[in-house]
Amino acid sequence: MVNAQNGAQVLKGLLDTLVLQVLDTKDNYGFGILQNISSQLDGDNMVLREATLYPLLHRLETKGLVESYWKPGQRGTDRKYYKITKDGKNYLKYRISDWKNVSNILKKHLIT
Amino acid sequence: MMLSNIFRFPGLSCPTEALTGDTILDDYIKRLDKQLWGSAKIRIFTLAEVKNHLVEAKTGLMQSGITEHEASIKAVGSMGSIESYSNVQRKSLKVKLLKIGLQSGILFGVFMGLYQWIIEAHNNKVFINPLTDGIVYGLFEGAFFGFFMGWFATLVWPERNLPSHNIPDNKFCVEYSKPMRFLSKLVIVVFCLMAVWCIAVSISEYPSRVPVKVMPAEDKQLSSYLYQPWWLFIGLGLLSGLNIFLVRSGCRSFQINQDGFWINQWFARKQRILWPAIKSIGTLGETYGWIPSWNYWRKVKYINYVLSNGKTRRIYLYPDMLNADKFILLLQAKVGMKD
Numbered sequence: 001m002v003n004a005q006n007g008a009q010v011l012k013g014l015l016d017t018l019v020l021q022v023l024d025t026k027d028n029y030g031f032g033i034l035q036n037i038s039s040q041l042d043g044d045n046m047v048l049r050e051a052t053l054y055p056l057l058h059r060l061e062t063k064g065l066v067e068s069y070w071k072p073g074q075r076g077t078d079r080k081y082y083k084i085t086k087d088g089k090n091y092l093k094y095r096i097s098d099w100k101n102v103s104n105i106l107k108k109h110l111i112t
Numbered sequence: 113m114m115l116s117n118i119f120r121f122p123g124l125s126c127p128t129e130a131l132t133g134d135t136i137l138d139d140y141i142k143r144l145d146k147q148l149w150g151s152a153k154i155r156i157f158t159l160a161e162v163k164n165h166l167v168e169a170k171t172g173l174m175q176s177g178i179t180e181h182e183a184s185i186k187a188v189g190s191m192g193s194i195e196s197y198s199n200v201q202r203k204s205l206k207v208k209l210l211k212i213g214l215q216s217g218i219l220f221g222v223f224m225g226l227y228q229w230i231i232e233a234h235n236n237k238v239f240i241n242p243l244t245d246g247i248v249y250g251l252f253e254g255a256f257f258g259f260f261m262g263w264f265a266t267l268v269w270p271e272r273n274l275p276s277h278n279i280p281d282n283k284f285c286v287e288y289s290k291p292m293r294f295l296s297k298l299v300i301v302v303f304c305l306m307a308v309w310c311i312a313v314s315i316s317e318y319p320s321r322v323p324v325k326v327m328p329a330e331d332k333q334l335s336s337y338l339y340q341p342w343w344l345f346i347g348l349g350l351l352s353g354l355n356i357f358l359v360r361s362g363c364r365s366f367q368i369n370q371d372g373f374w375i376n377q378w379f380a381r382k383q384r385i386l387w388p389a390i391k392s393i394g395t396l397g398e399t400y401g402w403i404p405s406w407n408y409w410r411k412v413k414y415i416n417y418v419l420s421n422g423k424t425r426r427i428y429l430y431p432d433m434l435n436a437d438k439f440i441l442l443l444q445a446k447v448g449m450k451d
Contacts, residue, residue, distance in 0.1 A: 030161060031168040050165060051192025055200045062204070070160075078160045 015048060015056055016065075017099070020092040023066060023084040030054060030080065057082055065091055119267055123152025130159035136184035137166045140191065147198035149205050150267045157270070158201045166191065205266055213262025221254015373443075391418045393447045415443065 229246030394416030
């Protein structure tokens, strides 16, 4: 339980990177992003909740890392799709490289 | 409640298109709606996204085998607090209100202040002195105008609309007719020329200006302080309104079907263009356009097409247009590409 909670805290710091990585693959809408991340985390839906996701998407949009557009949904409800921008892709590359460096340092000094 | 309703006018009640028909989901949506700011047209954007998520979540849960009632409760439970959505929406509206209010207020205030300075320098109706009166008047007018424009452009009228449900493949693009483009640019040019004129006259008059006779204390009234040529004030107000109208008027939705494609203009007639009427699709390009965002120029793609009568038309495809590239490919496939 303690290990799971600590892991969730670490992952929360990565949320923007996770979301951008999902959008880098293809455009998606809020519920779709949530499902995608949840399946990547083996069904763990405690890390990213709806109440966290939408403010996060809004923050990314304000920073210009994602853009949004509307499309009629399949069930008659409108869907707001998000799309990663060029700035978003650059930011994603930078974040991934950052985490790789951290991961290498951890492997070198802690897991020996 | 009454104070918050000021920021929710017009359309105080929850927009019906945001409701799902499920009592539990609709209760959540209505409670969220009460916390949001803006007119119904503004609030619908947040509500539509939340509605879609609730419906998708409920459907997913029902597919896993649980009852509809339970699925609704779980779907609502998964959304979390209403404040997490309303706080984000209110914050973004506040920022936009400030931005638009300041921009328009400064522009208008500077202009009106300069104008007041010149008017007072040429007549005897002075409150303190022409320069101080001009500054104070400009601040007053700028604040009033900025507040009104910020309120209208942020809380009342949205930049774009949600897609219509019964039009498949509905997309948004902007196309300005030549008269509208000309008028919109004319308004800006007139504003700039008048500002330049005000500055030039005040500079040229300043060295040789005879000190203005200040009115006796008993004659200083508020009406004299607020004296202005009403015809010009009304004219400027109308020009500003016209400018906003023109900026907004470019929004269109269009539909592609077997017969052709047709364009919905915001205030004008629907325009239908049948495939046989299009002779060729011309080149693509990019340019900066004044689009339905208040006071913003943005880089946009456009595509030219030539009608059978030889007239060339242009459609601007804005960055938030749905599947712009798909639309271009579809047009090209239907008509054929000719440079």
